[in-house]
Amino acid sequence: MTERDVRIKLDLQVPMRDGTNLYAMAHFPAQGERFPVLLILSPYSTQHPRYLGWADRWVRAGYAIVQVDCRGRFESEGVWRPYVDEAQDGYDTQQWVGAQAWCDGTIGMFGQSYPGFTQILPAPYRSPYVKALVPVAHQEDCYGHLRYNGVLQLQNSVNFLHLGKRMMLSALNQHLGLIDMNVYRRLPLLTAIDDLGERPFYRELIRHNNFDEFWASFSMKGKYSEVETPAYFITGWYDNLCDETIKVYTQWKREARTPEARQTTRLLVGPWTHSTIATSTPFGDVEFGPTATMDMAGEQLRWYDRRLRSIDNGIDAEPPVRIFVMGANIWRSENEWPLARTQYTPFYLHGNGRANSLFGDGTLSATAPANEPVDTFTYDPNEPVPTQGGQSMFIENTGPKDRRAIERRDDVLVYTSAPLDADLEVTGPVALTLCAESSATDTDFTATLVDVYPSGLAIHLCEGIVRARFRESYTAPTLIEPGRVYEYTFSLWETSNLFKAGHRIRLEVSSSNFPRFDRNLNTGHTPGLDAEMQTAQQTIYHDSSHASRLILPVIP
Numbered sequence: 001m002t003e004r005d006v007r008i009k010l011d012l013q014v015p016m017r018d019g020t021n022l023y024a025m026a027h028f029p030a031q032g033e034r035f036p037v038l039l040i041l042s043p044y045s046t047q048h049p050r051y052l053g054w055a056d057r058w059v060r061a062g063y064a065i066v067q068v069d070c071r072g073r074f075e076s077e078g079v080w081r082p083y084v085d086e087a088q089d090g091y092d093t094q095q096w097v098g099a100q101a102w103c104d105g106t107i108g109m110f111g112q113s114y115p116g117f118t119q120i121l122p123a124p125y126r127s128p129y130v131k132a133l134v135p136v137a138h139q140e141d142c143y144g145h146l147r148y149n150g151v152l153q154l155q156n157s158v159n160f161l162h163l164g165k166r167m168m169l170s171a172l173n174q175h176l177g178l179i180d181m182n183v184y185r186r187l188p189l190l191t192a193i194d195d196l197g198e199r200p201f202y203r204e205l206i207r208h209n210n211f212d213e214f215w216a217s218f219s220m221k222g223k224y225s226e227v228e229t230p231a232y233f234i235t236g237w238y239d240n241l242c243d244e245t246i247k248v249y250t251q252w253k254r255e256a257r258t259p260e261a262r263q264t265t266r267l268l269v270g271p272w273t274h275s276t277i278a279t280s281t282p283f284g285d286v287e288f289g290p291t292a293t294m295d296m297a298g299e300q301l302r303w304y305d306r307r308l309r310s311i312d313n314g315i316d317a318e319p320p321v322r323i324f325v326m327g328a329n330i331w332r333s334e335n336e337w338p339l340a341r342t343q344y345t346p347f348y349l350h351g352n353g354r355a356n357s358l359f360g361d362g363t364l365s366a367t368a369p370a371n372e373p374v375d376t377f378t379y380d381p382n383e384p385v386p387t388q389g390g391q392s393m394f395i396e397n398t399g400p401k402d403r404r405a406i407e408r409r410d411d412v413l414v415y416t417s418a419p420l421d422a423d424l425e426v427t428g429p430v431a432l433t434l435c436a437e438s439s440a441t442d443t444d445f446t447a448t449l450v451d452v453y454p455s456g457l458a459i460h461l462c463e464g465i466v467r468a469r470f471r472e473s474y475t476a477p478t479l480i481e482p483g484r485v486y487e488y489t490f491s492l493w494e495t496s497n498l499f500k501a502g503h504r505i506r507l508e509v510s511s512s513n514f515p516r517f518d519r520n521l522n523t524g525h526t527p528g529l530d531a532e533m534q535t536a537q538q539t540i541y542h543d544s545s546h547a548s549r550l551i552l553p554v555i556p
Contacts, residue, residue: 004290005029005030005059005060006027006028006029006030007027007028007265008025008026008027008028008031008202009025009028009031009391010025010027010479011023011025012024012025012026012066012092012421013095014068014092014097015092015096016071016078016088016089016092017092018094020071020076020078021076021077021467022041022064022069022070022071022075022076022078022089022093023046023066023068023069023074023075023076023077024046024067024068024069024093025046025066026064026065026066026067026102027055027059027064027065028059028064028102029059029060029062029063029064030399032062033101033102034101034102034103034104034105034310035062035063035064035102035103035306036062036063036064036067036103036104036106036107036108036309037063037064037065037066037097037098037102037103037104037106037107037108038055038058038063038064038066038107038108038109038304039065039066039067039068039094039097039107039108039109039110040066040067040068040109040110040111040118041068041070041086041089041090041093041109041111041115041118041119042067042068042069042070042073042111042114042115042117042118043069043070043073043080043082043114043115044073044114044115045073045074046067046068046069046074046090050112050553051067051110051111052219053297053425054110054296054297055298056398057066057297057298057301058187058297058301058304061301061305061381063108063304064102064103065307066097068093068393070085070086070089070093070118071085071089077209081133081201082160083114083117083121083142083218084217084218085243085501086117086118086121086122086218087122087124087125087218088122088125089122090118090119090121090122090125090446091122091125091127092536093195093236094107094122094130095129096125096131097127097129097379098127098128098130100230103129105129106129106131106176106308107127107129107130107131107133107264107308108130108131108132108133108134108303108307108308109130109133109134109135110134110136111134111136112136112137112138112277112302113136113137113138113241113274114138116135116136116137116138116241116245117138117139118322119133119134119135119138119231119457120133120138120220120227120231120248121218121283123223123226123227123229123231124226124227125224126226126227126228126229126257128227131229131230131307131308132229132230132231132232132303132304132307132308133229133230133231133232133383134231134232134234134300134303134304135231135233135234135245136230136233136234136235136277136296136480137234137235137236137239137240137241137242137245137274137277138241138244138245138248139219139222139241139244139245139246139458140213140219140220140221140244140247140251141215141216141218141219141247142205142218142219143211143215143219143474144243144244144247145240145241145244146160146205146441147205147215148243148465148517149443149466149467149470149514150209150210150211150467150469150470150474150477151465151467151470151517151518152189152206152517152518152527152528153240153393153516153517154184154189154514154515154516154517154518155184155387155392155393155394155515155516156240157202157205158183158184158192158202158515159394160389170517177254181515183236184514184515185265187521187530187531187533188528188529188530188531189206189518189528189529190203190206190207190528190529195515205395206528206529207528209477209526209527209528210474210477211474212475213476220248220251224251224252224254224255224256225255225256225257226257226504227252227256227257227261228256228257228258228260228261230260230261230264230265230307231249231252231261231265231266232265232266232267232268232300232303233245233246233248233249233252233265233266233267233268234267234268234269234270234277234278234296234365235268235269235270235272235277235497236269236270236271236272236273236274236276236277236462237269237270237271237272237324237326237462237494237496238271238272238273238283238284238390238391238398238399238400239272239273239274239277239391240273240274240391240393240398241274241394242269242391242493242494243391243491243493243494246267246269246337246494249265249267249337250321250337252265253265253320253337257520264316264320265320266303266315266320266321266322267320267321267322267337268321268323269298269322269323269324269384269494269496270292270294270324271288271292271324271329272292273393273395273398273399273513274294274383274393274398275393275395276395278293278294278295278296278299279292279293280292280293283395283398283399283400284389284398284399284400284401284459284460285389285400285401285402285459286400286456286457286459288324288326288329289329289332291324291329291331292324292329302315303315307338313494315442318333319333319335320335320336321333321334321335321336321337322334323427323496324496325425325427325496325497325498325554326400326461326496326497326498327451327497327498327499327500328425328496328498337428338381338428338429338553339427339428339553339555341554341555341556342427342428343553343554343555343556344551344552344553344554345366345551345552345553345554346366346368346547346549346550346551346552347364347365347366347417347505347507347549347550347551348364348365348366348367348368348369348510348542348547348548348549348550349362349363349364349369349415349507349540349542349548349549349550350362350363350364350367350369350372350415350542351363351366351372351373351375351413351542352372352373352413353372353373353374353375354375354412355375355413355414355415355540356375356377356410356411356412356414357407357408357409357410357412358404358407358408358414359408360413360414362375362413362416363415363417363418364415364416364417364505364506364507364515364550365376365417365418368544368547369542369543369544369547369548370543370544371543371544372542372543374539374540374541374542375413375539375540375542376537376538376539376540377410377411377413377510377538378410378411378535378536378537378538379411379443379444379510379511379512379522379535379536379537379538380411380535381512381519381520381521381522381533381534381535382533383411384512384513384514384519385406385409385411385412385446385510385511385513385514386406386515387513387514387515387516388401388405388406388460389401389402389403389459389460390448390460390462390463390513390516391462391463391493392516397516399460400459400460400461401459401460401461402457402458402460403448403450403458403459403508404456404457404458407458407508408507409510411510411511412508412510413508413509413510413540414506414507414508415506415507415509415550416452416504416505416507417504417505417506418504418505419454419457419501419502419503419504420499420500420502420503420504420505421501422501423498423499423500423501424498424499424505424554425497425498425499425554425555426495426496426497426498426499426552426553426554426555427495427496427497427553427555428494428495428496428553428555429493429494429553430449430461430462430464430492430493430494430495430550430551430552430553431464431489431490431491431492431550431551431552432447432488432489432490432492432507432509432548432549432551433488433547433548433549433551434466434487434488434489434490434509434540434548435485435486435487435488435491435540435541435542435547435548436485436488436538436539436540436541436548437479437482437483437484437485437486437538437539437541438468438482438522438536438537438538438539439482439483439537439538440468440480440482440520440522440523440524440534440536441479441480441481441482441523441524442467442468442469442479442480442481442520442522442523442524443467443511443520443522443536443538444465444466444467444468444511444517444520445465445466445468445488445490445509445510445511445538446462446463446465446508446509446510446511446513446517447463447464447490447492447507447508447550448460448461448462448507448508449461449462449491449492449495449505449506449507449550450505450508451497451499451503451505451506451507451508452466452503452504452505452506453503454502454503458506461495461497462492462493462494463492463493463497463513464490464491464492464493465467465490465513465517466488466490467520468480468486468488468520468526469552471486471488473556479524482523485539485541485546487546489504505552507550510540511536519533521533522534522535522536523533
C-alpha cells in the first residue's frame with residue numbers, strides 16, 4: 001500500500017479494566033472518517049505477514065483494520081499468561097474500538113489459531129459492536145489443544161509455550177530444532193524444558209491432567225447459549241485443531257442465543273494442515289490439485305460485507321457447510337454436520353493371532369467376528385511409534401503421508417480390507433470401539449485410518465488416542481485392572497475421503513504416537529511427574545463377545 005491508499009495510526013493504547021494498556025496499530029482507507037472495523041487480538045505481532053496481506057486487501061475494500069498485541073506480548077504492557085486473560089481483554093478491546101470516532105459502530109474479527117481463540121472467548125460477553133467472527137483453526141479450550149482429552153500434545157506444548165515476549169513462533173521453531181527428539185524424550189515432563197527458562201504455564205498444564213477449574217477458566221464449554229454473534233468457522237482435515245473447530249461449530253450452531261447466529265453460522269473445511277490453510281502447498285505424499293487453493297481474504301470479505309454492511313451478496317442463501325472431499329478432490333456444499341444421510345457402518349477387526357505389522361494376518365470386513373484368537377504386542381515407551389502424518393501441528397510430521405514404514409513395526413497391528421468393488425465415500429466423525437486388555441494399570445491405545453492405494457501407498461487420513469485412566473471421565477479418572485478386558489470407544493476425529501474402487505481401507509492399532517502425544521509410561525503414576533517407565537503387554541480381542549470395530553461415516 002502507498003500513502004495515497006491508506007492512513008496508518010501507530011502506538012494506539014487500548015486500556016484494559018485493570019489499567020494495563022495494550023498496543024495497537026490501525027490502517028484506514030485514504031478517504032472517509034468512519035468505517036466498519038476488522039479487529040485481531042494476537043500474540044504473534046501486529047506485523048505478522050499474513051495479516052498485513054489481508055489488511056491490504058480489506059482496507060482497499062473500505063474497512064479499517066485494527067491489530068492489537070495480546071497482554072504481555074511485543075509492545076503491550078502486562079504479563080502474558082497464555083489464553084487466561086483473553087476473554088476479558090478481548091471484550092475490553094472490542095468496547096474501546098467500538099467507541100472510537102473512526103468506527104461506524106460495527107466490528108468484525110479475524111485471525112487464525114490463537115487469534116481464532118481470542119475471537120470466541122469474548123463472545124459470551126456480547127459486545128454490541130461485534131457483528132461477525134471468522135475463527136480459523138482454533139480450539140474450544142486448551143484441554144482439547146495442549147491436551148487432547150487428557151493426553152498431552154507434547155510437541156505443541158514444548159514448542160508453543162516458551163515464546164519470549166517478542167519471539168515469533170517461526171523463530172522459536174528454528175531455535176528448538178523441531179526434529180530433535182532429545183527435547184521430547186526428557187523426563188520428567190514437569191522439568192523437561194527448565195533449561196530454556198522459567199515456564200510457569202508449561203508446568204501448570206503438566207500438573208493439571210484432569211479437566212478441572214484451571215482448564216474451565218478459559219473454555220467455551222457451557223457458554224454457547226450466551227453467544228449471539230454469527231461466526232464463519234474454517235479449518236482443514238489435517239489441521240491439528242480440526243476436531244476442536246468442528247466441535248465449536250456444532251455447539252454454536254445448536255445453542256447460540258439468537259436465531260440469526262444459529263441460522264447463519266457457517267463451516268468450511270479444506271484439505272489443509274494448520275499452517276497451509278487455504279493453500280495447495282504440497283505437504284504430504286499425495287496432492288489435492290489446484291482446486292485446493294482458496295482466496296481466503298476474499299472469502300472472509302464476502303462474510304464481512306454481508307454482516308457489517310448488509311450487502312446481499314448471496315452468502316446467506318448458500319448451504320452452511322462447505323467441505324473438500326479428498327480422493328475425489330472436489331468441493332461440495334452440505335446443509336448440516338454431520339451429514340443427515342450418513343450411514344454409520346461397522347468394519348470389524350479380524351485375524352488369526354498375528355496382525356502385527358504390514359506383513360501380518362489382520363483384516364477388516366463388514367462381517368462380525370466369531371471365535372478368533374487375540375492379537376498381542378508389546379508397548380515399550382522407550383521405543384514409541386513415531387508421529388508420521390496426520391493432524392500434527394508441525395509441517396515435518398503432518399498431512400497425508402505414507403505409513404508403510406510405520407506399518408513394518410511389530411508393535412503396530414494392521415487390519416486391512418479387501419480391495420473395494422466400488423467407490424466408497426467416508427465423510428464425518430470416525431470412531432473405534434476397541435476391546436483390549438493390558439498388563440499395566442494405565443496405558444494408551446492409538447488408532448489410524450489409512451487409504452491404501454493399489455500401488456501399496458498407505459495414506460494417513462485421521463487418527464485418535466485414548467488414555468485408559470480417562471476412558472470414563474476426564475474429571476475423575478480411574479486406573480484399570482491388569483488382565484481385565486475393557487471396551488474403549490474413542491474418536492479418530494473427522495475426515496472426508498473417497499476410497500476409490502480398487503483401494504483398501506486400513507486400520508492401525510498401537511499404543512503411542514510420539515512426539516505428537518506424550519508417552520504413557522504404563523506405571524499408573526500421575527503423568528508428567530516422574531521418569532519411571534515399564535513395558536506393557538497389550539491384547540486386542542475380536543470375537544463374538546468382544547467385537548472390536550471401526551465405525552465409518554459412509555455416505556451413500
